[in-house]
Amino acid sequence: xxxxGQEFPRLSSKEKVILDLLAERGxxxxxxxxxxxxxxxxxxxxxxxxxxxxxxxxIESEPEKLTDDSGLVPRRMYRATSYGVRVxxxxxxxxxxxxxxxxx
Amino acid sequence: MxxxxxYRRLPGFRLRRFAEKRLDRSAVEMLVLPIIAxxxxxxxxxxxxTVARLLVLLGGYWGYWKAIGLHMVTGPRRKGNLMVGFSxxxxxxxxxxxxxxxxxxxxxxxxxxxxxxxxRLLIEPALVSDGELTASEIKDRVESQAQSIxxxxxxxxxxxxxxxxFRLRENRVPGMENAIxxxxxxxxxxxxxxxxxxxxYRAPDARAAQAITHRMAEVLIVSNLTSMxxxxxxxxxxxxxxxxxxxxxLAESLGRTSPVKVQGSYHQQLLFLEQAQLQQHVDEIDRxxxxxxxxxxxxxxxxxxxxxxxxDASLAESPxxxxxxxFFGLGIAAALVxxxxxxxxxxxxxxxxxxxxx
Numbered sequence: 001x002x003x004x005g006q007e008f009p010r011l012s013s014k015e016k017v018i019l020d021l022l023a024e025r026g027x028x029x030x031x032x033x034x035x036x037x038x039x040x041x042x043x044x045x046x047x048x049x050x051x052x053x054x055x056x057x058x059i060e061s062e063p064e065k066l067t068d069d070s071g072l073v074p075r076r077m078y079r080a081t082s083y084g085v086r087v088x089x090x091x092x093x094x095x096x097x098x099x100x101x102x103x104x
Numbered sequence: 105m106x107x108x109x110x111y112r113r114l115p116g117f118r119l120r121r122f123a124e125k126r127l128d129r130s131a132v133e134m135l136v137l138p139i140i141a142x143x144x145x146x147x148x149x150x151x152x153x154t155v156a157r158l159l160v161l162l163g164g165y166w167g168y169w170k171a172i173g174l175h176m177v178t179g180p181r182r183k184g185n186l187m188v189g190f191s192x193x194x195x196x197x198x199x200x201x202x203x204x205x206x207x208x209x210x211x212x213x214x215x216x217x218x219x220x221x222x223x224r225l226l227i228e229p230a231l232v233s234d235g236e237l238t239a240s241e242i243k244d245r246v247e248s249q250a251q252s253i254x255x256x257x258x259x260x261x262x263x264x265x266x267x268x269x270f271r272l273r274e275n276r277v278p279g280m281e282n283a284i285x286x287x288x289x290x291x292x293x294x295x296x297x298x299x300x301x302x303x304x305y306r307a308p309d310a311r312a313a314q315a316i317t318h319r320m321a322e323v324l325i326v327s328n329l330t331s332m333x334x335x336x337x338x339x340x341x342x343x344x345x346x347x348x349x350x351x352x353x354l355a356e357s358l359g360r361t362s363p364v365k366v367q368g369s370y371h372q373q374l375l376f377l378e379q380a381q382l383q384q385h386v387d388e389i390d391r392x393x394x395x396x397x398x399x400x401x402x403x404x405x406x407x408x409x410x411x412x413x414x415x416d417a418s419l420a421e422s423p424x425x426x427x428x429x430x431f432f433g434l435g436i437a438a439a440l441v442x443x444x445x446x447x448x449x450x451x452x453x454x455x456x457x458x459x460x461x462x
Binding site for chain 1 (some may be wrong): 140169170
C-alpha cells in the first residue's frame with residue numbers, strides 16, 4: 001500500500017526513468033534528469049511529472065542551498081523516497097517476471 | 105556568473121512574476137520556480153553573447169509554456185486553471201475572433217451570389233434485348249450511358265460550344281481555358297435512382313444558370329440522337345450487304361442444282377448435299393430478316409431519343425447557401441465560438457478563480 005493508504009501505485013515510463021536515475025545517482029535537479037535520460041525525458045514535461053511523483057510520495061525535493069549571492073533562483077533538488085525505491089524495485093521485479101513468462 | 109543586483113536581467117524574471125499573479129503558490133514553487141532556476145543556472149554558466157545562450161533561452165521558454173499548459177490541463181483545480189488559461193489568452197482570443205469575423209464578412213461581401221438550376225433526365229434502356237444485340241450495341245446500357253453523359257458534358261467540345269454560345273469568355277472570364285475551367289467547376293452531374301440523371305449548373309445569374317442547364321440537356325439529347333442514328337444506319341448498311349451476298353449465293357446454288365436434277369438419280373447424294381447447303385442459306389436469310397426487324401426497333405428507339413427530360417431546367421428563385429446575410433451570420437457565430445470563453449471570463453470571475461486557486 002502507498003503512504004496515502006490507496007492501492008499500489010502505477011509507474012508510467014517517464015516516472016520509471018526518473019526513479020531509476022534518482023535511485024542510482026541520488027540528488028538531481030530537473031534539467032540534469034533531462035540531460036542524463038538521453039532523450040527519454042523532455043524539458044516541457046519533466047517538471048509536471050516530478051510534481052505528480054512528489055504528490056504520490058515517490059520522490060521528495062528541497063531547494064538547493066546556494067553558497068554565493070548570485071541572485072539566481074535556487075534549483076530544486078529531487079531524490080527518491082524509500083517508498084519510491086521500494087515501488088521501483090517491485091516494478092522492476094514484476095517487469096522481469098513478465099518478460100520471463102512471456103518468453104517461456 | 106551574473107552579479108548581485110543583476111537579477112532582473114536574468115531570464116525568467118517576468119515569467120516568475122506572471123506565474124505568481126496567475127497560478128497558486130504550490131504550482132509556482134513546485135513547477136515554475138524549478139524551471140526558472142534550471143534555466144537561470146544553465147544560462148549563467150554560458151559565456152555572454154553566444155548563440156548557445158539564445159538556444160538555452162528558447163529551450164527554457166518552450167519548456168516553461170509547455171509545462172504551464174500541461175499543468176492547466178492535467179493539474180489540480182482544473183476548472184480554475186482553465187479559467188486562468190483563458191484569461192491569459194483573453195485579448196488574443198478577442199483579436200482572433202475579430203479577425204475571423206472581418207475575414208468571413210469581407211469574403212461574403214465580395215463573393216458572387218450564386219444561383220443553381222437543375223434538370224433531370226431519364227435514361228431509357230434500349231428496346232431490343234441483350235441476347236439479340238451485338239457487343240457494340242450492348243454498350244448502350246444504362247450504366248455506360250450515364251458515363252457517356254458525364255464524359256460528353258465535361259468534354260472540351262461541349263464546353264467550348266457553351267462558352268461561345270453564352271459569350272462567357274467575353275463577359276466574365278478572359279481566355280477559353282479559364283472559361284472552360286470555370287464551367288467545369290460549376291457543373292454538377294449526379295446519378296439518381298431509377299436511371300435518372302440530374303444535371304445542375306451554378307452561375308451568378310439565375311436566368312443564365314437556367315439557360316445553360318437547359319442548353320446542356322438539349323445538346324446532350326441531340327448528340328445522343330445523332331450517335332444512335334449513325335449506329336442504326338451502319339447496321340442497316342451491314343444488313344443490306346449481307347442480304348445481297350446471301351441472295352447471290354442462293355442464286356448460284358440454284359443454278360448449280362438444276363442440271364443435277366436433270367441428269368437423274370445417280371447424282372442423288374450430291375443433290376442432298378446441295379439441298380442442305382441451300383437450306384442453310386435460307387436459314388441465314390431468315391436470321392438476317394430477324395436482325396433487320398431488330399434494327400428497325402432500334403431505329404424506333406432512336407426516335408424516342410434514348411434520354412427524356414423529366415424536369416426542365418428550373419429558374420432559381422433564391423441564391424444558393426450561403427448568401428451574404430448567411431455569411432455574416434456564420435462569421436458572427438464563428439467569432440462568438442472563439443470569443444465566448446474570454447467574454448464569459450469577466451474580470452470579477454477572474455478574480456474569483458484566482459482567489460480559489462490561491
